[in-house]
Amino acid sequence: MTAWARRTVRTYFGNAAAVREYRAQLRGNRALYLWAAYLGLLILLGGLAYSQIMDNEYAQSIATLQSELNSFYSTIIGMIAAVVCLVAPALTASSITAERQRRSLDLVFSAPVPPRYLLVGKMIASMRYLMMLLVLALPVTAVCVVMGGATWADVVGSYIVLLSSGIVFMAIGLAVSAQAPTLMSSIVNTYIGVGAYLWFTSIFGMIFIASRFGGGPLGLGSTNEAPWSVVLLPFTAAYTSPTFTIIGGVEVPNWILGLVFALAFSRLLLSGAGSALSPFGSPETKSFRIHGIVFLALLGVLVAFPLASSTPFAMLGAPAAGSSSQGYTFGVLVASVSIIAFWLIPALVCHAPDADRKFRYDGIFSLRQAIVGSPAGALPYLLFLWGTVVVVFVAVYAFATRGMLGVQFWQLSAWGLGFIVFWWGVARFFSSMGMNLKSARSSVIAAGIVVLALPLPILSSLTFTSYGTSSPSQTSLWMLHMAYPLAPGETVYAPYYAAFFIVSGIALALAGEANMKRPRRQRRAGSAE
Amino acid sequence: MLEVKELWKVYGPLTAVKGVSFSLKPGDIFGFIGSNGAGKTTTIRMISTLLEPTHGTATINGADIIRDPMGVRRQIGYMPDFFGLYDDVKVWEYLDFFATIYEVPAKQRNSVIDNVLELTDLTVKRDAFVQSLSRGTQQRLCLARCLVHDPALLLLDEPASGLDPRARAELKELIIELGRMGKIVIVSSHILPELADFCNCVGIIERGEMLAFGPVNQILRQIQPTRVIAITVLDAAGEVRARVADMPHVLGAHLADEHHLRVEFNGDHEQQSELLAALIQANIKVVQFHEEHANLEDVFMRLTTGAVQ
DSSP: OHHHHHHHHHHHSSOHHHHHHHHHHHSTTHHHHHHHHHHHHHHHHHHHHHHHHHTOTTOOSHHHHHHHHHHHHHHHHHHHHHHHHHHHHHHHTTHHHHHHHHTOHHHHHTSSOOHHHHHHHHHHHHHHHHHHHHHHTHHHHHHHHHHTSOOHHHHHHHHHHHHHHHHHHHHHHHHHHHHOSSHHHHHHHHHHHHHHHHHHHHHHHHHHHHHHHTTOTTOGGGOOBOOGGGGGOGGGHHHHTTOEEEETTEEEEHHHHHHHHHHHHHHHHHHHHHHHTSOTTOHHHHHHHHHHHHHHHHHHHHHHHHHHHOSGGGGGTOOOTTOTTHHHHHHHHHHHHHHHHTTTHHHHHOOOOOTTSSSOOOOSOOSTHHHHTOGGGHHHHHHHHHHHHHHHHHHHHHHHHSSOOOHHHHHHHHHHHHHHHHHHHHHHHHHTTTOOHHHHHHHHHHHHIIIIISHHHHHHHHHTOOTTOOSOOGGGGSGGGGTSOSSGGGGGGHHHHHHHHHHHHHHHHHHHHHHHTSOHHHHHHHHHO | OEEEEEEEEEETTEEEEEEEEEEEOTTOEEEEEEOTTSSHHHHHHHHTTSSOOSEEEEEETTEETTTOHHHHHTTEEEEOSSOOOOTTOBHHHHHHHHHHHTTOOHHHHHHHHHHHHHHTTOGGGTTSBGGGSOHHHHHHHHHHHHHTTOOSEEEEESTTTTOOHHHHHHHHHHHHHHHHTTOEEEEEESOHHHHHHHOSEEEEEETTEEEEEEOHHHHHHHHOOSEEEEEEESSOHHHHHHHHHTSTTEEEEEEOSSSEEEEEEOOOHHHHHHHHHHHHHTTOOEEEEEEEOOOHHHHHHHHOOOOOO
């Protein structure tokens, strides 16, 4: 315990990597010029936004003026959010790749420090820089407070939402740069990752904004209760930071839940980066895998609890809390998690001879290897992830409603299990064909695109009907059809699909095993044919 | 005490290191010799815990590279065959960074930095930026970095590559001094004559296999168990050879060319002088008479085939 505390203190306080990075960031006048330019630009854009709003000749009444000032405040926060989205990833996007190219990583890792030390150091230095940018923007946001467009509480909430997003972006940058071979690929992939995150979170944020200002079907304008996920989008921080989620009868500000999510997610990403920088069987890989399960459980609670106990998720099309059809909603969520897990399968399952022994063939199924991180442990680990989501949903639902999720939940969960086992089998089969690791992974992704993405438009065009109709058609053949059934009654077929997927997946995996017993040269020849 | 036990490293079909074993005691300066791709760097990286061995292990003062890598890292200073220096960092900041990650107490850090700068003759460069240093100075800074935590074992991978003769001589002096300080020093190098000057122990590796290991003199004796005396005569060497071959302690006499003989001899120095006297008494006109000493280069060329993996 003492050793753990000493290690933790050493990592988070007086971290040498953070000190070195910060010295380099603040060296000379470069930082000063950058900050001056940033502040000048912010003042200029803020001034322009203000003059445009105040020029509005129809803004006569106090209520209208108040609304205009609110929108001025949200414009300022939106501008700072844009800076966070651009600057935060850039602070870390190339940091590990640059060290790898400079070949200084070996010097650090021959010292008695784990990769986490270096990663946390870089994170701390980048976070300090980002906080400096937020503090520099305070005079501009203070103008909004002075004029009455916002309160200090709004500003603090918005800043924490922005900082949370910044933390996630920096962690994405570190995770990508720990894997990327070149600076260019590191930077490009980091911004693709940030873009994907923004796209995903904008679903929640924009629906909230639309319902608030468009007088949407839910009338959320009259209350600030909203799903916590709305705070994940930084651009709408001015609107979403005052929202709250009711947990156990207590109004919990969503920016707190957003911050918890950001810290947990960034920790998961840093664990992933640490695992990428560590050899086979390292504590970092085990930590990453355990973090994955814990994070999924935490996310499951954060999603399931408000969904089961409160109404705002209804605006996302979910049935009201406690209704019998919630089993269907939770089931679709489990199926969605299984589909997202597809992107993990090439990385977890594919095997090929490699120098670090991380992905070398070591059998088909081993519970012990689930946390160690070798290919034999891939299926047990995927089953752990699937099981975690199912158990958390069942437990949270039972806790919140004192009831049980309906049969549709189990039908769709079974489909999710089948989906995972099928793609596990595909990945095992491709890996057995004597390809290198990259080719095996690419083949799985290519097969995924062919089977999951392409059939829908083709099958729809064959039947002259779109997926939007629930009548039976060739679209029923689409693999994902059952994950998003168009009528709740369709889920009755899900277990049959699941059984088919599981049998096919196991058959493919066993075919792969038989293939592995042949000499490598023969396997290559077979794959060439 | 460093003990390397049966280290193996296998990369798929390629075996980079095949069961390398040796042990060194404090004060030993070990020259690790091998062609490019022979397995020197792989072995050094395994000992420095940067690479996991496929089989085997190594212990440094009881700390095992597999079971206690952090314990090993506290006791080693690893200097790779590249600099790995940071831009925008001053010399003292660079050393301060490594002193911190090597857990040198904050109160002692400044004095430690001053000491290693003095030892490596870099005191005047304390406030210089590392990217502004010459190659030789950067190399010394890398060595200074390895010393901030006073390690028991120094792993120096090609430390003299790319250095000019003066910088090389300075580095050699520094390594000798470190050996005197009781540190175990492992130096891998291609420059064999220099290694012979300051290493008291060498190992020759080829295609991952340790072909020879031990003190320099012992290895020289292994490849040349008898002494070889080169004799130059005015007469035809062919006529002289038979007479020399019959002399005491002479195991064999070989014709090098028309006037040169190479004599395998198992006597001591006194008997060697008696051989010379006997030659003169036999009216053989001796122009030159000297013992041929084998060097590391001869050993290396004799033991290795030049094959790479």
